[in-house]
Amino acid sequence: MHEDICTLALDKLTSIILLPFHRKFAFDGSIESEGNARRALNCSVLERAPCSIGIIVHRGHLRHSSSLYRVSMIFLGGRDDREALTFAKRVTKDPGSFSLTVVRLDAEDGKTMNDWEKVLDNEVLKEFKQKSVANAHVTYVEETAKDAVQTTRILRSIMNEFELIIVGRRNGLDSPQTLGFSEWSEFPELGVIGDLLVSSDFDCNASIFVVQQQQQLKGSKGFKL
Numbered sequence: 001m002h003e004d005i006c007t008l009a010l011d012k013l014t015s016i017i018l019l020p021f022h023r024k025f026a027f028d029g030s031i032e033s034e035g036n037a038r039r040a041l042n043c044s045v046l047e048r049a050p051c052s053i054g055i056i057v058h059r060g061h062l063r064h065s066s067s068l069y070r071v072s073m074i075f076l077g078g079r080d081d082r083e084a085l086t087f088a089k090r091v092t093k094d095p096g097s098f099s100l101t102v103v104r105l106d107a108e109d110g111k112t113m114n115d116w117e118k119v120l121d122n123e124v125l126k127e128f129k130q131k132s133v134a135n136a137h138v139t140y141v142e143e144t145a146k147d148a149v150q151t152t153r154i155l156r157s158i159m160n161e162f163e164l165i166i167v168g169r170r171n172g173l174d175s176p177q178t179l180g181f182s183e184w185s186e187f188p189e190l191g192v193i194g195d196l197l198v199s200s201d202f203d204c205n206a207s208i209f210v211v212q213q214q215q216q217l218k219g220s221k222g223f224k225l
Helices: 002-011 036-048 079-093 115-132 148-161 188-198
Strands: 016-020 023-025 031-034 052-057 069-075 098-106 138-144 164-168 207-212
Touching: 002 036, 016 036, 036 052, 036 188, 052 188, 069 079, 069 148, 079 098, 079 115, 079 164, 079 207, 098 115, 098 148, 115 138, 148 188, 164 188, 188 207
Parallel strands: 016 052, 069 098, 069 164, 098 138, 164 207
Antiparallel strands: 023 031, 052 207
16 A cells, blocks of 8 residues: 555655554543554655655544644754644644744754754744744744753653644654663654654643655655555
8 A cells, every 4th residue: 555655646746645643542542542554554655755754643632612723843953853844834824723832952062963954954943933923823942952851851841732743753863852762762653752752651642743854765766666
């Protein structure tokens, strides 16, 4: 099935494929069902898709119909996080229904990744802040997280303030803020931050949206089905 999905996405010049997480949660947060076949499908699509991918972990919690749907985007840096921020910005086009809080977690020493990636991160964040300054429903917050312990503390403090949390997968990226997370990761397809947020120890009530930017392809010949 993953071959059909990837072929269709390539033929239609699709920008992003949305995939449901294989684990379904009940309203009380307990696990309702688990589909290992769906998980295998998701992982195969992540490896071979010709476009960006989004995995949705739906919690199913209800909210009051008159309140804003509160969305947060956790930004550490890198290609996937920049793609996730691009997606998150779309909710600002409907300020009457959504609010957006972008939380940037920066290492104290600034050594999160190479200099060029840092430049790209700063540029997209600068543009975001400039365009969002007049929007009362958009908030930008910077937090210092010099290690995984501080990252965990920050995430715990904000995770239940939102209905949806958007993160980049950041597969294979190491940074001081997440050092050691991968050793305990149960679902690598969600990345270390997404995996942390869906873990039973975290008790997060928000739905999670994990974004992976389109992988580098060597032209049409590089896409083999």
